[in-house]
Amino acid sequence: MSDPTAADLALALRLADLADEISLSRFQAMDFRVETKPDLTPVSDVDLSVEREVRRVLAADRPGDAVLGEEFGGEPVDGRVWVIDPIDATKNFVRGVPIWATLIALLDAGEPVIGVVSAPALASRWWAGRGLGSWTARLGAAPRRNQVSAVRNLSDASLSYSGLGGWGTRVSDFLNLTKAVWRTRAYGDFFSHVLVAEGAVDISAEPEVSLWDTAALVVIVTEAGGRVTGVDGGPSPAASSILCTNAWLHDAALSHLAGSARRGG
Structure with a gap:
């Protein structure tokens, strides 16, 4: 029997690949649009494009799951809900600072079971699944397992x-x-x-x-x-x-x- 958490993580990583393809192709482009949301934070057409694509794939692959995204909203539910931040650190993105990422999570009954942070301008990605460990990969290098420090003071x-x-x-x-x-x-x-x-x-x-x-x-x-x-x-x-x-x-x-x-x- 396949591991459902591993299958969800594989999907989240595939979603991150799609997001990276959109966002990195537009990073430092001269033609993207930037608007201001009601809270005065910026939103670019890249944020919107990434979230639309992620939602499209989830609708096809996980039609029974809810989706909550920064740009198109949604409501938290008691069951399974995918949580999407299409571009975390949009202010960096629009200024050409490479520290930005797409964040993809799956919550089940309010508890995070899947997490992916993909930062293509840094050529870096971090991901984890509950019970599957936490991992990092840099461009061209094999994934390595994350482990917090042992500093105690x-x-x-x-x-x-x-x-x-x-x-x-x-x-x-x-x-x-x-x-x-x-x-x-x-x-x-x-x-x-x-x-x-x-x-x-x-x-x-x-x-x-x-x-x-x-x-x-x-x-x-x-x-x-x-x-x-x-x-x-x-x-x-x-x-x-x-x-x-x-x-x-x-x-x-x-x-x-x-x-x-x-x-x-």
């Missing part, structure tokens, strides 16, 4: 984030966390979190995210031995923020980020 840890915006009343707590670690870098967006899965970074955090930003990341990080919650410790990917760690450092990071809550601020 904040003072030895590397922290990556997307920026200082969005932290609100937690900004002082976040800055305190940055002072407690060995090294900080703002790799940003999906890249911070997949680097935790690889063991290259020990902690990553973002204060404001949506389901399509995080669903694929949860299974990639956890299958690599890491832990993922919101910055307040709430369950992910349902949380509106994300904290990824190598698991050893999670409680310490949460403690720093909960400082204002403990003070009543």
